Amino acid sequence: MTSVLDLAPVVPVVVLEDAADAVPLARALVEGGLPAIEVTLRTPAALDAIRAVAAEVPDAVVGAGTVTSPARVADAVAAGARFLVSPGWTEALLDAMAASGVPFLPGVSTASEVVALLERGVTEMKFFPAEAAGGTPYLKSLGAPLPQARFCPTGGITLASAPSYLALANVGCVGGTWMLPPDALAAKDWGRVETLAREAAGLRR
Numbered sequence: 001m002t003s004v005l006d007l008a009p010v011v012p013v014v015v016l017e018d019a020a021d022a023v024p025l026a027r028a029l030v031e032g033g034l035p036a037i038e039v040t041l042r043t044p045a046a047l048d049a050i051r052a053v054a055a056e057v058p059d060a061v062v063g064a065g066t067v068t069s070p071a072r073v074a075d076a077v078a079a080g081a082r083f084l085v086s087p088g089w090t091e092a093l094l095d096a097m098a099a100s101g102v103p104f105l106p107g108v109s110t111a112s113e114v115v116a117l118l119e120r121g122v123t124e125m126k127f128f129p130a131e132a133a134g135g136t137p138y139l140k141s142l143g144a145p146l147p148q149a150r151f152c153p154t155g156g157i158t159l160a161s162a163p164s165y166l167a168l169a170n171v172g173c174v175g176g177t178w179m180l181p182p183d184a185l186a187a188k189d190w191g192r193v194e195t196l197a198r199e200a201a202g203l204r205r
Contacts, residue, residue: 004083004103005124005150005172007036007061010162010200013154013175014039014049021188022049026057028190029179032197038085038175040065041072047079054080067104070096077102085152085175087128089113094120105152109133111142114149124150126175131156136164143170159200166205176200 012029029037037060039050053062063083064076073096084097089106097104105126108114130153153165154175165174179196
């Protein structure tokens with residue numbers, strides 16, 4: 001599979017309360033040009049949502065986010081997740097993700113964590129929580145001493161701030177929720193989601 005960082009400029013970060021919404025939501029995101037979809041394991045519906053998208057939306061590359069334990073790695077892969085994203089990492093979690101057979105983005109927020117992952121041969125990471133952890137100035141500063149690390153910054157990023165992240169050489173894509181407004185999801189307004197997704201897909205790297 002192409003690197004998750006190269007599938008689209010934005011990875012939607014999805015929190016679903018109802019697995020029945022997963023397929024129409026995923027179709028709207030794919031139609032809008034955002035095929036990589038991170039479904040966070042924050043709700044009881046998450047694994048069923050991943051299962052449904054994997055089975056019914058072939059053009060979507062569905063992944064699992066908020067992966068925080070080896071058990072969650074196994075659950076996500078069994079449900080059909082094609083990539084894994086964690087907010088942080090431990091040796092046990094990293095071992096499980098590396099053994100899973102699917103691409104993964106372990107979360108980092110410090111230079112030491114980046115160096116530790118590079119030691120393990122991991123070069124693609126999630127930078128989280130992006131805005132709170134230092135934003136674009138911090139990531140730009142990491143680029144000079146650690147140019148081999150590439151990031152998907154996530155956390156507090158908006159349509160307005162995304163271009164400044166995407167302009168950095170060490171950023172492949174950003175994660176965000178702005179194309180998933182709660183009122184649109186509540187109303188099942190998939191047309192609006194598709195429109196917002198298309199706007200996000202048009203951002204340049």
